[in-house]
Amino acid sequence: xxxxxxxxxxxxxxxxxxxxxxxxxxxxxxxxxxxxxxxxxxxxxxxxxxxxxxxxxxxxxxxxxxxxxxxxxxxxxxxxxxxxxxxxxxxxxxxxxxxxxxxxxxxxxxxxxxxxxxxxxxxxxxxxxxxxxxxxxxxxxxxxxxxxxxxxxxxxxxxxxxxxxxxxxxxxxxxxxxxxxxxxxxxxxxxxxxxxxxxxxxxxxxxxxxxxxxxxxxxxxxxxxxxxxxxxxxxxxxxxxxxxxxxxxxxxxxxxxxxxxxxxxxxxxxxxxxxxxxxxxxxxxxxxxxxxxxxxxxxxxxxxxxxxxxxxxxxxxxxxxxxxxxxxxxxxxxxxxxxxxxxxxxxxxxxxxxxxxxxxxxxxxxxxxxxxxxxxxxxxxxxxxxxxxxxxxxxxxxxxxxxxxxxxxxxxxxxxxxxxxxxxxxxxxxxxxxxxxxxxxxxxxxxxxxxxxxxxxxxxxxxxxxxxxxxxxxxxxxxxxxxxxxxxxxxxxxxxxxxxxxxxxxxxxxxxxxxxxxxxxxxxxxxxxxxxxxxxxxxxxxxxxxxxxxxxxxxxxxxxxxxxxxxxxxxxxxxxxxxxxxxxxxxxxxxxxxxxxxxxxxxxxxxxxxxxxxxxxxxxxxxxxxxxxxxxxxxxxxxxxxxxxxxxxxxxxxxxxxxxxxxxxxxxxxxxxxxxxxxxxxxxxxxxxxxxxxxxxxxxxxxxxxxxxxxxxxxxxxxxxxxxxxxxxxxxxxxxxxxxxxxxxxxxxxxxxxxxxxxxxxxxxxxxxxxx
Numbered sequence: 001x002x003x004x005x006x007x008x009x010x011x012x013x014x015x016x017x018x019x020x021x022x023x024x025x026x027x028x029x030x031x032x033x034x035x036x037x038x039x040x041x042x043x044x045x046x047x048x049x050x051x052x053x054x055x056x057x058x059x060x061x062x063x064x065x066x067x068x069x070x071x072x073x074x075x076x077x078x079x080x081x082x083x084x085x086x087x088x089x090x091x092x093x094x095x096x097x098x099x100x101x102x103x104x105x106x107x108x109x110x111x112x113x114x115x116x117x118x119x120x121x122x123x124x125x126x127x128x129x130x131x132x133x134x135x136x137x138x139x140x141x142x143x144x145x146x147x148x149x150x151x152x153x154x155x156x157x158x159x160x161x162x163x164x165x166x167x168x169x170x171x172x173x174x175x176x177x178x179x180x181x182x183x184x185x186x187x188x189x190x191x192x193x194x195x196x197x198x199x200x201x202x203x204x205x206x207x208x209x210x211x212x213x214x215x216x217x218x219x220x221x222x223x224x225x226x227x228x229x230x231x232x233x234x235x236x237x238x239x240x241x242x243x244x245x246x247x248x249x250x251x252x253x254x255x256x257x258x259x260x261x262x263x264x265x266x267x268x269x270x271x272x273x274x275x276x277x278x279x280x281x282x283x284x285x286x287x288x289x290x291x292x293x294x295x296x297x298x299x300x301x302x303x304x305x306x307x308x309x310x311x312x313x314x315x316x317x318x319x320x321x322x323x324x325x326x327x328x329x330x331x332x333x334x335x336x337x338x339x340x341x342x343x344x345x346x347x348x349x350x351x352x353x354x355x356x357x358x359x360x361x362x363x364x365x366x367x368x369x370x371x372x373x374x375x376x377x378x379x380x381x382x383x384x385x386x387x388x389x390x391x392x393x394x395x396x397x398x399x400x401x402x403x404x405x406x407x408x409x410x411x412x413x414x415x416x417x418x419x420x421x422x423x424x425x426x427x428x429x430x431x432x433x434x435x436x437x438x439x440x441x442x443x444x445x446x447x448x449x450x451x452x453x454x455x456x457x458x459x460x461x462x463x464x465x466x467x468x469x470x471x472x473x474x475x476x477x478x479x480x481x482x483x484x485x486x487x488x489x490x491x492x493x494x495x496x497x498x499x500x501x502x503x504x505x506x507x508x509x510x511x512x513x514x515x516x517x518x519x520x521x522x523x524x525x526x527x528x529x530x531x532x533x534x535x536x537x538x539x540x541x542x543x544x545x546x547x548x549x550x551x552x553x554x555x556x557x558x559x560x561x562x563x564x565x566x567x568x569x570x571x572x573x574x575x576x577x578x579x580x581x582x583x584x585x586x587x588x589x590x591x592x593x594x595x596x597x598x599x600x601x602x603x604x605x606x607x608x609x610x611x612x613x614x615x616x617x618x619x620x621x622x623x624x625x626x627x628x629x630x631x632x633x634x635x636x637x638x639x640x641x642x643x644x645x646x647x648x649x650x651x652x653x654x655x656x657x658x659x660x661x662x663x664x665x666x667x668x669x670x671x672x673x674x675x676x677x678x679x680x681x682x683x684x685x686x687x688x689x690x691x692x693x694x695x696x697x698x699x700x701x702x703x704x705x706x707x708x709x710x711x712x713x714x715x716x717x718x719x720x721x722x723x724x725x726x727x728x729x730x731x732x733x734x735x736x737x738x739x740x741x742x743x744x745x746x747x748x749x750x751x752x753x754x755x756x757x758x759x760x761x762x763x764x765x766x767x768x769x770x771x772x
Contacts, residue, residue: 004223064243132155148233153224156175165181178219181197205246279541297560316351360385402451441472480509507577571704572669617660739759
């Protein structure tokens with residue numbers, strides 16, 4: 001939202017009061033309150049009919065400083081509020097002099113001038129990284145509407161780039177964009193977003209969380225080119241400055257505050273196949289898909305039943321359509337006997353034709369209008385009502401129907417929708433409906449996820465969610481919503497996923513082949529490669545099926561190859577997933593996260609790092625032409641073994657069985673011993689493969705157990721032509737592959753086997769030295 005008309009004037013019809021100077025300061029044990037006057041003169045009469053703003057400076061965690069700006073505080077705070085977890089051990093350092101007052105947390109300082117004109121500086125280790133000055137922030141009133149806003153504008157330096165703000169499909173860097181944090185169901189090709197997160201980070205290694213669940217309006221270098229502005233309606237604004245000093249560190253600190261992503265179960269990383277949305281299907285159709293995949297040797301991990309597992313216009317009543325599925329208990333048992341996990345679609349709405357509607361109405365389980373009637377509309381399901389998740393009894397009622405499905409054999413739920421939440425409603429607990437619009441999805445997904453944790457165990461809970469707000473990353477997995485069967489939509493989906501990863505979400509998926517329309521075979525095949533090199537991989541469509549033989553026979557081969565590739569990569573990928581749960585880093589990482597000092601990596605949105613060691617550049621063309629950037633070093637194409645020099649852009653052409661998949665220099669990647677499923681004992685028949693180990697370099701990799709904990713680690717150190725191989729346990733056999741011939745020259749362990757050739761292999765226990 002803009003409050004200015006160019007550089008010199010306020011916007012028409014807007015009265016702005018900005019802090020002009022510090023009036024007085026209160027220094028307390030752990031925080032500071034600075035009272036700023038908007039009066040332009042410093043006389044005793046200035047305290048008459050003058051707007052004052054109180055700036056409270058505090059620190060909820062090391063290297064995180066909060067700034068709470070307040071005009072009038074007499075209003076009623078009805079909630080909700082983001083559930084943050086402060087560090088009780090943090091002890092900020094406060095300094096007050098004649099010129100300034102400051103609060104320091106770790107290496108981060110916020111300093112406010114007290115002697116001259118208003119100035120707020122954000123300083124890292126003695127160097128200013130951002131801040132605001134006279135006229136940058138303040139309090140504004142739109143006179144015609146009578147609405148008040150509190151706003152702030154922080155400085156952007158030369159070359160500062162802004163990322164994040166949720167899963168956004170517009171240009172990757174937010175500079176020049178106006179972003180409203182307001183969840184909408186708008187597909188993947190507009191400025192609207194399903195997952196709006198009022199958090200951004202910069203390439204300079206600092207970020208900001210606007211700690212407000214309602215509509216936050218961002219002006220990212222748009223109102224004033226050298227500033228990132230943000231505002232909320234009301235009398236106060238709370239925001240947190242989060243310092244890194246690297247973007248990875250910012251995500252670590254942000255997810256410490258807002259919640260770490262949970263670690264999804266191993267089986268969830270396999271291939272998901274859906275009935276699609278409006279297609280006709282029954283048990284025979286489902287069996288034809290499942291058996292067809294098995295007959296073609298395509299490992300399948302999850303089968304998903306979309307909306308029409310229930311009767312039309314009954315969503316949700318949580319009852320299987322008896323015409324299509326007369327024996328749901330038996331059907332689910334038969335599918336699970338084939339080794340499948342089961343997912344079913346749900347949403348948080350109850351249609352009027354659902355047998356649950358009258359019960360929910362009578363018990364007060366739905367959102368209400370101010371006159372006490374149930375809030376209903378016809379957009380989606382006729383006469384549908386919205387479950388009120390602020391009502392504990394409504395939550396227990398809704399969860400009881402899911403519990404019955406879990407008892408039948410359902411393993412997880414696709415928690416669809418949750419974006420178009422009305423604001424002219426009354427909540428059971430009196431929550432502010434403007435704030436609840438974005439926050440509703442948190443309560444919805446939290447309820448379903450916690451139920452699955454309780455029923456199936458800590459490591460077995462997973463949802464497939466579309467909407468989210470701050471903290472929603474704790475309930476994975478999220479998918480990108482309604483994309484289209486085009487290369488353009490494939491690219492915008494990736495852009496949205498990378499943006500979401502820069503907003504604290506560890507796991508992300510997308511509809512392979514596109515949701516809307518039916519892809520040409522070449523698009524489907526290119527998307528399969530991208531989809532299986534994503535965190536989670538699902539085949540799902542709108543009006544047509546997504547089984548590969550519906551496209552062409554080569555699609556079968558392509559899908560099979562990449563499903564099996566992902567299964568073999570699972571020891572590495574599950575270790576990356578554990579990093580997401582431990583540090584808040586996304587599995588699919590924008591290049592700037594791994595290469596923050598490489599300017600060429602700052603704007604890349606058509607390639608990504610899959611964990612720290614694998615670079616993926618999806619192919620967005622029928623011909624297979626692709627252009628991508630490799631940072632410095634010698635990179636190895638994983639599928640062909642070709643070694644190329646980085647520090648430059650590359651143009652390549654790939655057939656449907658390949659794409660740019662490069663191992664990072666000085667990396668050690670663990671390959672699993674199975675390609676038929678994602679969930680197996682990763683220590684069995686695992687192979688450590690070294691890529692581009694440079695002289696003086698060190699590489700290390702671990703094999704995770706089923707809980708994501710380290711089960712075994714191997715470390716390589718190269719000195720000239722010698723490589724010392726050190727295991728974490730001397731009695732555990734290990735296998736190492738190197739891209740050259742080798743000879744064993746020294747050992748403190750036992751060498752079990754050596755194979756020479758273009759790719760040399762040594763199998764041993766204990767520490768071994770090999771010579772290339």
